[in-house]
Amino acid sequence: MLERSRKINPGAAVPLRADRRRQRRFPRLPDGNMASDRSDSAAPLLAGCALWKQGAEARIYRGKFLGRAAVVKHRFPKRYRHPQLDEKLTRRRTVQEARAALRCRKAGISVPVVYFVDYTTHCIFMEDLVGSITVRDHIVTTQQSGDNPESLGGLADEMGRILAKMHDEDVIHGDLTTSNMLLRNGSEGPGADLVLIDFGLSYTSALPEDKGVDMYVLEKAFLSTHPNTESLFQQLLNSYTAASKKAPAVIKKLDEVRLRGRKRSMVG
Amino acid sequence: MHVTHELELFPEYSVTQMLFTDVKNAAALRKSAMEGQINGALINPAMLVDPFQALVAANKAVHLQKAGKMKTRSLLSEIIFNLSPTNNISEAFRRFGMSDGDGAVHVVTVHPREDMSDVDTILARVEGRQVPVGEISTFTDVPGIKKLYKVTPSEEKCGSLLEAVVCRMAVKDVV
Numbered sequence: 001m002l003e004r005s006r007k008i009n010p011g012a013a014v015p016l017r018a019d020r021r022r023q024r025r026f027p028r029l030p031d032g033n034m035a036s037d038r039s040d041s042a043a044p045l046l047a048g049c050a051l052w053k054q055g056a057e058a059r060i061y062r063g064k065f066l067g068r069a070a071v072v073k074h075r076f077p078k079r080y081r082h083p084q085l086d087e088k089l090t091r092r093r094t095v096q097e098a099r100a101a102l103r104c105r106k107a108g109i110s111v112p113v114v115y116f117v118d119y120t121t122h123c124i125f126m127e128d129l130v131g132s133i134t135v136r137d138h139i140v141t142t143q144q145s146g147d148n149p150e151s152l153g154g155l156a157d158e159m160g161r162i163l164a165k166m167h168d169e170d171v172i173h174g175d176l177t178t179s180n181m182l183l184r185n186g187s188e189g190p191g192a193d194l195v196l197i198d199f200g201l202s203y204t205s206a207l208p209e210d211k212g213v214d215m216y217v218l219e220k221a222f223l224s225t226h227p228n229t230e231s232l233f234q235q236l237l238n239s240y241t242a243a244s245k246k247a248p249a250v251i252k253k254l255d256e257v258r259l260r261g262r263k264r265s266m267v268g
Numbered sequence: 269m270h271v272t273h274e275l276e277l278f279p280e281y282s283v284t285q286m287l288f289t290d291v292k293n294a295a296a297l298r299k300s301a302m303e304g305q306i307n308g309a310l311i312n313p314a315m316l317v318d319p320f321q322a323l324v325a326a327n328k329a330v331h332l333q334k335a336g337k338m339k340t341r342s343l344l345s346e347i348i349f350n351l352s353p354t355n356n357i358s359e360a361f362r363r364f365g366m367s368d369g370d371g372a373v374h375v376v377t378v379h380p381r382e383d384m385s386d387v388d389t390i391l392a393r394v395e396g397r398q399v400p401v402g403e404i405s406t407f408t409d410v411p412g413i414k415k416l417y418k419v420t421p422s423e424e425k426c427g428s429l430l431e432a433v434v435c436r437m438a439v440k441d442v443v
Contacts, residue, residue, distance in 0.1 A: 045277050064276055066323045098439045105435055108422030113431045114438045116328060120335050127431075 042074050042121035057093070057200060062128060065115050069128035073097075074121070075200075093200040094122045100171055100199035101126075107169040109162055110184070110195040129195060131185030135159070136178035139226050155194075156232050160239030162194050163218075167211045168244050174201030176218035178225060208246070212253030213262055215240070219254075270387060271319060271401045275327050278334070283326045284387050285319050286375045287404055291396035295368040301344070306393055307386040308377040309344040310366040313407035315351065315416075317430045322376045324434050325350035330378060347376055353417045353436045363416065372396075372407055 049063030049072055061072040075090045077083075094117065101111045113127040135155065142152055159181065166173065173180070175198060184193040205211075215237070222233050237254075241247040270286040286308075291297070300306050309326075316322055329346035332338045340346045340357055352360035366373045373394070379386045391398070410429065413419070419432045 047279075048276050066273060066276065066320065066327060068320075095442045099442055102435055102439045102443060105426065105432070106420055106423050108420075108426050110426045113427065114435050115324060116331075116438050117442075118331060119441075120337075 042076075042118075042123055045118065045121060045123055046072060046074060065125045068115070069130055070115060070125050071112070071128045073124045073126070075123075090122050091119065094119060094124060096202050097124060097199045100173075100202040100204075103169060103171055103204070104166060104196065104199075107165055107171075109165055109169075110193060111199070112195065112197060129182055129184060132182040132195065134179050135181040135183060135194070136225060138183055139178060139229070143226065152232055153235055156236040157239040158194055160236040160241075161243045162196065163215070163236075164240045164243035164247060166196070167214070167250065168246060170204045170206045171199075172203055172205050172210045172214050173199065174203065174214065174217075176214055177221040208249040208253045209257075209264070211246075211250040212257050215250065215254050216257045216262060219258075269398050269400050270391075273323055274381070275330060277327065278330050280381060281330055281378055282381050283323055284377050284379065284384070285322055285401050286377075286387070286390060286394075287313060287372075287399050287401050287407075288375070288394050288396040289372045289399055289407075291371055291373050291394060293393075293395045294366060294370045294373065297373070297394060298366055298368060300393065304342075306390055307344070307379070308375040308390045309347040311348060311351070311364055311374040311376060312366055312370060313372050313374040313404055314409040315364050315413060316374055316404050317408055317410075317413060317433055319401050319404060321351065321430060321433055321437070322347070322374065324437055326376055326378055328437070343378060344376075347378075350437060353440055355440065374401075374404065374407075 046061055046063075049061035051059060052062045052071070053060040058073050058075045061074065063070055063072060065072075075094055077090070078086050081089070098114055098117050101114050104111045105113075112129060114124060115127065116125040117123070118125075138155070139152060163173075163176070173196065180196065180198045182195040182197060184195055203210075219233060222236075223229060226232075237251065241251055244250075270284050272282050272284045275281050275283060297306070298310060301308065301310050311322065325347045328350045329338070329343050332346060333343050338346045339355070340349050345357075345361070348364050349357055349360045351364045354360070373396070375390055375394070377386050377390060413429065413433065417433055417436050419429065423432055
């Protein structure tokens with residue numbers, strides 16, 4: 001399993017030292033204030049939408065935006081966090097997501113079009129890629145059906161190319177998995193049209209270290225969701241290396257990260 | 269010939285768009301809009317790729333008005349401001365608002381759902397020929413828009429010009 005310390009564990013019984021420190025910085029408010037129902041503030045905006053998926057961070061709704069098929073990503077308030085901290089984190093992630101989407105689009109990487117962002121309720125309205133499937137599902141079905149697993153090679157090449165392009169723009173995705181990549185409707189063939197989604201944990205950095213960790217996260221996720229795909233992932237890395245001049249430094253860092261894990265320092 | 273859209277997020281409002289060409293009283297129109305006699309944002313149609321672009325701007329303007337976070341003084345000026353990729357208000361008016369000498373104008377008005385009186389006022393005031401809103405693309409200044417929004421050739425490969433423009437409008441306040 002991936003350790004995801006950034007998605008804070010709500011169930012920790014014993015308060016960690018960091019939690020106690022946080023409580024001092026954001027003193028606990030009287031209960032009445034905590035209970036103010038902030039989750040309902042987005043309700044009118046989501047009236048015509050149907051809940052589609054739910055994660056730890058946000059709920060995804062499907063609906064219409066000004067006549068177009070749209071998905072709404074609503075980052076709901078987390079009651080287990082202090083309200084002020086929650087507001088800060090949620091706002092930052094909403095902003096990062098919108099910003100990274102535009103940055104990628106400018107570089108020619110397909111991402112869903114952002115139609116409208118509501119920074120008061122933390123909703124992002126974006127294009128619904130109707131009929132698209134996740135790369136994860138595509139790999140799983142191709143592996144199960146057993147017919148020409150070589151067809152996945154082209155997909156791995158494309159993934160490597162796109163990630164190299166993204167890293168050349170100094171965008172670090174922060175949560176690369178095969179579930180966060182979509183294949184546009186009807187593009188399962190060799191000319192795969194890959195769309196990257198979920199930039200909530202993204203940030204910009206030019207450091208090979210950060211890019212190496214990004215690829216390491218993908219490697220862990222890739223190999224744990226898709227067994228026996230070591231050669232496929234190697235093909236992805238080869239294509240990544242071929243596509244970017246900065247790649248060798250990243251691959252070197254990736255080797256370092258593999259030895260020590262995602263966290264750089266052993267403190268905290 | 270005008271097109272009315274309902275705002276799904278704000279069902280009590282509708283947005284009506286009208287496109288006019290051979291407009292003779294541009295200066296007078298602009299004056300009466302600034303004095304609040306007509307309830308419509310007067311937009312330079314050369315800067316619009318699609319009616320959807322104006323709709324996105326209107327939707328955002330209504331949202332910001334409700335949230336009390338408008339950057340400009342009125343809903344109509346906010347619509348024009350939202351079209352711009354920058355946060356410079358006077359530049360937005362200069363580029364996206366109608367100028368006194370213009371022969372064509374795209375009017376966007378936000379009104380309560382059933383109340384079409386604003387639309388009638390505008391239709392009566394504009395001295396020009398009304399054309400279907402769908403013909404907006406014949407007025408579009410594509411090179412000018414690409415330059416103003418800084419749309420790169422690599423971006424055009426992964427989406428339409430309209431998508432590029434809408435993305436910038438939506439994200440401009442945090443870039």
